Amino acid sequence: MAVSLQPFKRGLAAIALLGLALPALAETTVSDAWVRASVPHQQSTGAFMTLTASSDSKLVGVESPVAKTVQVHEMTMNGDVMGMREVKAVELPAGKAVTLDPNGLHVMLMGLKQQVKEGEQVPLTLFIEDTKGGKQTLQVQAPVRPLNAEAGGGHDHMHMNH
Template sequence: MSLQSVKRGLAALVLLGLTGPVMAQTIVSEAWVRASVPHQQSTGAFMTITASSDSKLVSVASPVAKTVQVHEMTMNGDVMGMREVKAVALPAGKPVTLDPNGLHVMLMGLNDQVKEGQQVPLTLTVETADGTAETVAVQAQVRALTAQAQGEHEHMHMSHP
């Protein structure tokens, strides 16, 4: 077998791979966690999620906290609060931002202080429209306690129902 025929065979395999079924893929970018102070019990994680097909974020897990939930900000008159959401829609190809002013991940029952400069492992479970589950491992950079999105209100002043 000549080197030329091996190259042709490899090229054919590559082309076959490109025309085969495409797996759903979810990309997470700009993931970060707000630092905590000693004995603080919770903090937030934020990121942008882009799914290649219509999907939904159904859960997030992390070894740094006993409970991890996705929350959304709510307004009840003049009182800002939060409530858990069971799933976040991820329309195909459209970035969905989890930020301090809207949907976000709450890390509750922290095992230890989360310090600026550390990395926090997060595991996202995304379910496609056909029910296939995909897990996405993310390393979120811990940013300063004072890190805020523009116009953000302090998280400590919010009520949890």
């Protein structure tokens, strides 16, 4: 009994072509994510990480169940006065690591629902968008580091006016 493989081969060819027609989604990786511990009744803390996107993309939002408000901020200098302001998106150039750290761009967790303690994990949801409108959602478990943890020099977020 002879069985024709022709319809099967045509089906495989169609599946292969469909794969080529689908746009490749940008992939973003997160490394070295961490959150600074807080003290009792502290209202805000920072989250830090390194993001690397496979194609030109941008970080357009962050959420976390531990805080009422989550925003990306950047450090600003006005003369010798340090301040912060919210940024609506962080550009992620293809293949280039972008670091969110205590001294520059960083994530602010504001209106903390409870103290964030060293040794805990803070869930973060990152929203990435590529230049073609493709969207990616990343779930990150960021370990909490001591209150005095630094990513190389820095400032004291507790005494900043947001």
